[in-house]
Amino acid sequence: MLQLRANSLPHRTVYALVMAALVFVSGGCGSDEQAAAAAIDLSKLDIGNYDAAPRQLGTVKSLEQARIIEAERLGNFVPAPLDIDPRFAHGNPFVATVFTDPKFALGKIMAVDRFAEAAPDFVAGFQSYGRTDADTKGIDLMNAVMIFPDEQKATDAAAALERVDHEASDRNTAVPIPKYPAAHAHWQPDQQSIGSWYATGKFVVYTWIYDYLKVYLEKVDLPPMVALVQQSLDTVVPSIAKFSPTPPDQLMSLQIDMDGMLNRTIARPKEDSWLNPPGAYNGRTALHFVNDPPGTLGDIEKAGADRYATNGVDLYRARDATAAAALQKAIGGLTKRFKSAAAPANLPAADCHEYIGREMMAIRFYCSVAYDRYAAFSASPQLLDAQQRISAEYALLVNTR
Incomplete structure (x- = not known):
């Protein structure tokens, strides 16, 4: 049996902290969020090269x-x-x-x-x-x-x-x-x-x-x-024992998505460094991808979050719009490790923070937004990229029915 050294974990996984840190941002109540959404002009959002068009992923391709x-x-x-x-x-x-x-x-x-x-x-x-x-x-x-x-x-x-x-x-x-x-x-x-x-x-x-x-x-x-x-x-x-594996001859019939969660997430750029592929899961399965499982468990249970997806952003589906807005606030908030950063242009419903803690490998900028039942979180070394991700994600959530 090989022995794992404390410093032997791979450094190519910086972007995994996007899913793991859960040091995101805050939002408002559900009714305020819906009212603000009605006033947002999606055509004026800066989404960079991200695609906010609805899509259907279908069955596996390989x-x-x-x-x-x-x-x-x-x-x-x-x-x-x-x-x-x-x-x-x-x-x-x-x-x-x-x-x-x-x-x-x-x-x-x-x-x-x-x-x-x-x-x-x-x-x-x-x-x-x-x-x-x-x-x-x-x-x-x-x-x-x-x-x-x-x-x-x-x-x-x-x-x-x-x-x-x-x-x-x-x-x-x-x-x-x-x-x-x-x-x-x-x-x-x-x-x-x-x-x-x-x-x-x-x-x-x-x-x-x-x-x-x-x-x-x-x-x-x-x-x-x-x-x-x-x-x-x-x-x-x-x-x-509760899981039934797919028979080997039926693997190519598997659906990529789960309840439309990946359809509602922007695609991850090829430039991202990551260990785990995009995926859609039950809400509680998010505990495998975070640094603070007890805290996350309390947050998602309170919000009634039954689905979780990770792709170009992290996305939770909550009980309702009010719970989604509360989840956006609960999964982070402004602490001594963060200071406020500029919200994305023309998207006042979103919030952004800058990490100022001591963790050397932590990603610097985080943004979040809530829409309907969904709470979304982006992270990037560059503020503009974090803003563009969350703007594109917001547009995608609005566009996807």
Whole structure:
């Protein structure tokens, strides 16, 4: 089992903070928002090169896209670490949550050079990642759920994936998981870390735990790690059992969108740096993409947000217009880490903020707007781009029925 260093996360993922930081802006009440909308001339909005025309995405266009959509569908059934143990209250924006290539999602914590050999029938995967401490001074918990065509192939893959990872280091030692005797697991006796591969139905659940503090203190304690693996599986296994994977011969019939959410988001520019593809999800699935899962959970539950999409902006669908306007305000607001920035030209309903905190990789500018049931959030290193994104998103929301 490979060991993850505190500074080993990829730096190409700066734009992932757009989804993860959730440090956006405030809005007004629903009735005021609707009244303001009636006075906005869409033709006068500066939308730059963004397309605000309505569209229909239809069915997937390639097998790779189908695999991605299947992974996103699975994501609605993968528990967030917060659901497993409330200690895991911090997200991680530097993780490829949706994956078809294990190199980007698992390459830092598992030997993936022989992945294709061990799991040749792998379809797609969705990964959840949580921390007990935001600054890697606590415990990391990761669950990667991988789909296979049938139960036998999942069973075979779990054993083979553990074997090739075990063979990657002569320090790895097999560990039983008493409550799940079919699990294949190992650890390094001088490191407070463990990896477990467990087949259930058509899925393989790879659970990885790393305790930074105990590693730093050069302490090892196996029983708590085994107990946490079991606790994690207790939550993950029954939840993913509710998901029905698409038969392999029907993958090309999958719809790209979910309830028109992606149709209502502007497209992500090719210049953006990102780990996860555009996607539409249940509202609660947003917890996998944010830094503050507890705070976000409270906000979306209060707003009755049942859908979430990420593309060129982040978009939530709330209970009604009043709840959407309140969600826009709740998901950020002006704090000591931000100062006000200019609103987009001719869009007074939107708000923009500039980040002035100490996080070196944080995106600098954030804008938001609410329209009808939808609350939208943009982010960019450039204020004009953040303004153009939110202006284009507003126009798209108005134009899309």
